Amino acid sequence: MTAARRAKTPPRPRGGATGAKGGGARTRVERLTAPVEDYLKAIYAIELAGGAAATNDIAQRLSIAPASVSGMVRRLSEQGLLAYERYRGVRLTPAGRQAALRTLRRHRVIEAYLVRALGYPWDGVHDEAERLEHAASDALIDRMAAAIGEPVTDPHGAPIPSRDGVIDETRHRTLADAEVGQRVRIRRVGDEDAGLLRYLDSLGIRPGVVVTLAERAPFDGPLTLTMDTGNCQVGAALAARVQVEHLGD
Amino acid sequence: MTAARRAKTPPRPRGGATGAKGGGARTRVERLTAPVEDYLKAIYAIELAGGAAATNDIAQRLSIAPASVSGMVRRLSEQGLLAYERYRGVRLTPAGRQAALRTLRRHRVIEAYLVRALGYPWDGVHDEAERLEHAASDALIDRMAAAIGEPVTDPHGAPIPSRDGVIDETRHRTLADAEVGQRVRIRRVGDEDAGLLRYLDSLGIRPGVVVTLAERAPFDGPLTLTMDTGNCQVGAALAARVQVEHLGD
DNA sequence: CTCATAAGTTAGGTCAACCTAAAACAAAAG
DNA sequence: CTTTTGTTTTAGGTTGACCTAACTTATGAG
Numbered sequence: 001m002t003a004a005r006r007a008k009t010p011p012r013p014r015g016g017a018t019g020a021k022g023g024g025a026r027t028r029v030e031r032l033t034a035p036v037e038d039y040l041k042a043i044y045a046i047e048l049a050g051g052a053a054a055t056n057d058i059a060q061r062l063s064i065a066p067a068s069v070s071g072m073v074r075r076l077s078e079q080g081l082l083a084y085e086r087y088r089g090v091r092l093t094p095a096g097r098q099a100a101l102r103t104l105r106r107h108r109v110i111e112a113y114l115v116r117a118l119g120y121p122w123d124g125v126h127d128e129a130e131r132l133e134h135a136a137s138d139a140l141i142d143r144m145a146a147a148i149g150e151p152v153t154d155p156h157g158a159p160i161p162s163r164d165g166v167i168d169e170t171r172h173r174t175l176a177d178a179e180v181g182q183r184v185r186i187r188r189v190g191d192e193d194a195g196l197l198r199y200l201d202s203l204g205i206r207p208g209v210v211v212t213l214a215e216r217a218p219f220d221g222p223l224t225l226t227m228d229t230g231n232c233q234v235g236a237a238l239a240a241r242v243q244v245e246h247l248g249d
Numbered sequence: 250m251t252a253a254r255r256a257k258t259p260p261r262p263r264g265g266a267t268g269a270k271g272g273g274a275r276t277r278v279e280r281l282t283a284p285v286e287d288y289l290k291a292i293y294a295i296e297l298a299g300g301a302a303a304t305n306d307i308a309q310r311l312s313i314a315p316a317s318v319s320g321m322v323r324r325l326s327e328q329g330l331l332a333y334e335r336y337r338g339v340r341l342t343p344a345g346r347q348a349a350l351r352t353l354r355r356h357r358v359i360e361a362y363l364v365r366a367l368g369y370p371w372d373g374v375h376d377e378a379e380r381l382e383h384a385a386s387d388a389l390i391d392r393m394a395a396a397i398g399e400p401v402t403d404p405h406g407a408p409i410p411s412r413d414g415v416i417d418e419t420r421h422r423t424l425a426d427a428e429v430g431q432r433v434r435i436r437r438v439g440d441e442d443a444g445l446l447r448y449l450d451s452l453g454i455r456p457g458v459v460v461t462l463a464e465r466a467p468f469d470g471p472l473t474l475t476m477d478t479g480n481c482q483v484g485a486a487l488a489a490r491v492q493v494e495h496l497g498d
Numbered sequence: 499c500t501c502a503t504a505a506g507t508t509a510g511g512t513c514a515a516c517c518t519a520a521a522a523c524a525a526a527a528g
Numbered sequence: 529c530t531t532t533t534g535t536t537t538t539a540g541g542t543t544g545a546c547c548t549a550a551c552t553t554a555t556g557a558g
Contacts, residue, residue: 035545055506068546070507075544087506087553117366118392128386135384137377143367284515304536317516319537324514336523336536 034134037103038062039072040081043092044100048169052089101161106133106141108154108161111191113144115155122155122206123197138163156197157188157207157243172243175223176236178213184244185210196241203232205242283383286352287311288321289330292341293349297418301338350410355382355390357403357410360440362393364404371404372446387412405446406437406456406492421492424472425485427462433493434459445490452481454491 032040042061046053055073059066077084081096092100110129114120120128142163145151152168153159161167172187186209189200200206204227215224220236234242281289291310295302304322308315326333330345341349359378363369369377391412394400401417402408410416421436435458438449449455453476464473469485483491 033544056504064545065547066506067508067548072545074507114389118389118396120392128389131384131386132381135380137380140363140367140377143369147367282514305534313515314517315536316518316538321515323537 032099035072036076036081037099037134039069039076040092040096040100041103041107043082043090044097044104047091052091054089058090098165101165101167102138103133104167105161105163106136106138108158109141109145109151110136111154111156112151112160113148116148116151117144121198122201123194125155126191126194153188153207154191155207156191157186158191172245175213175234175239175242175244178244178246180213180216183210183212183247185247186242187245188243190241196238199238200242203234204229205232205234210247281348284321285325285330286348286383288318288325289341289345289349290352290356292331292339293346293353296340301340303338307339347414350414350416351387352382353416354410354412355385355387357407358390358394358400359385360403360405361400361409362397365397365400366393370447371450372443374404375440375443402437402456403440404456405440406435407440421494424462424483424488424491424493427493427495429462429465432459432461432496434496435491436494437492439490445487448487449491452483453478454481454483459496 039058039062042058043053046057046061055066055069058073059069062069073082073084073090076082076096077090081093081099082090083093084090107129110132111125114125114128115122145160151160159168159170175184178184186205186207188207189205190196205211205225209227212226213223214226214231217223222233222235223239224231224233288307288311291307292302295306295310304315304318307322308318311318322331322333322339325331325345326339329342330348331339332342333339356378359381360374363374363377364371394409400409408417408419424433427433435454435456437456438454439445454460454474458476461475462472463475463480466472471482471484472488473480473482
């Protein structure tokens with residue numbers, strides 16, 4: 001009754017040694033473990049949404065205990081990936097940020113590739129990418145990117161960092177912020193909730209699509225959208241999760 | 250000086266929990282860890298080349314200490330993947346064999362895909378596949394296979410198990426066994442030694458190519474091969490690593 | 499300014515997968 | 529039938545990544 005107590009993902013432990021011995025180009029970074037890459041990604045995301053990353057935020061995002069975060073964060077800052085003051089939260093150092101962006105690039109290129117080259121539905125790529133991002137080499141990622149024409153965003157509209165860690169961090173407004181009568185272009189939606197993605201897809205809400213906010217019911221009620229393919233209504237909560245670019249009305 | 254003491258592959262530990270909670274279809278197998286998959290693959294390969302797998306053979310193939318193998322083998326036989334008698338070697342159970350073949354399929358489909366869809370050179374796919382095979386879902390493997398026309402062999406000529414674990418285990422003879430004057434078709438070469446593969450490629454020795462053994466120097470000397478694109482000579486050691494199908498003289 | 503609460507940390511523990519060194523065993527050689 | 533040899537196993541240890549429980553620090557309310 002001890003094992004597998006809280007519906008966890010299958011343990012995928014140490015790297016397979018399988019014939020490792022000879023020349024690894026250690027010119028670059030020492031190749032981080034999968035958990036470490038996940039920590040860095042999480043911290044990057046938290047920093048984007050507001051200053052320093054708190055222990056609890058990291059723990060929550062990774063679904064692990066806060067105590068586990070403390071230890072890992074100490075180790076990572078000893079390795080120079082994080083700047084960390086006790087009780088004060090963490091920030092990525094330049095090295096940490098670079099590593100986070102490399103992982104993010106992997107993740108998003110993989111998502112884009114699965115959709116464009118292998119016909120995956122856009123709500124089915126997140127989990128697959130979440131595993132592959134730790135196993136794919138940079139060379140593979142570059143080939144994938146080249147094969148689909150060096151995409152600049154993933155299928156959900158998230159920007160893809162360049163090979164050398166440059167990313168477009170423009171903050172978009174959400175559909176919830178738009179004025180009635182405003183014409184907007186859908187830019188980005190969250191990639192983690194598959195159900196949400198399927199629903200949005202059924203409504204025709206995808207990055208690139210242009211919609212007009214026709215009406216907004218009072219008291220945070222549903223919004224009515226006009227689009228080429230017809231009208232639709234979305235709740236306020238959903239609207240807040242759709243990032244848009246305002247167009248000249 | 251303690252860390253990273255013996256040029257090892259980067260440790261890639263437990264699975265990233267990152268938002269795991271809901272419905273996993275546990276209809277099938279419980280998803281094995283990467284090391285376990287490597288053990289099963291190794292045991293499968295050893296069994297193919299001769300009866301039961303000895304502890305030492307497994308250890309050598311995986312580049313780990315024999316002592317480590319004992320423990321793991323006990324665990325795997327408790328899980329019903331291996332049939333194991335102390336001091337007597339191991340064999341795969343049907344369940345273990347099934348799991349080994351699933352991993353083998355992943356590996357070989359990935360290799361084939363990288364070459365045919367992404368333009369990898371055939372000597373550069375092994376290591377990449379070795380990592381990806383533990384991360385890719387069965388659904389992804391099936392999509393890859395479909396995208397390149399359901400291949401039956403990988404780029405080195407190794408047979409790819411079907412989705413439901415059927416594999417062609419025909420034993421081929423090697424070039425070293427052929428008689429002078431014999432016409433043969435290259436069927437398969439080992440996939441692990443990148444240098445060997447590059448060399449074979451430069452000679453034009455690839456699966457599918459037909460060659461005639463024109464001459465064989467005495468005392469295990471080099472063989473002279475006639476092929477469409479010209480002649481070439483190969484040493485006896487190399488010839489023993491090239492599997493062929495004998496054609497009507 | 500004290501104190502409750504929330505946030506963070508330390509201490510101690512588990513587990514898988516490896517390791518080395520030493521003991522146990524099987525099989526073949528004297 | 530004993531001894532040697534080589535393989536296999538046991539014993540005990542390490543590391544990374546997690547856990548729970550208990551303690552510490554920061555902060556906001558009275």
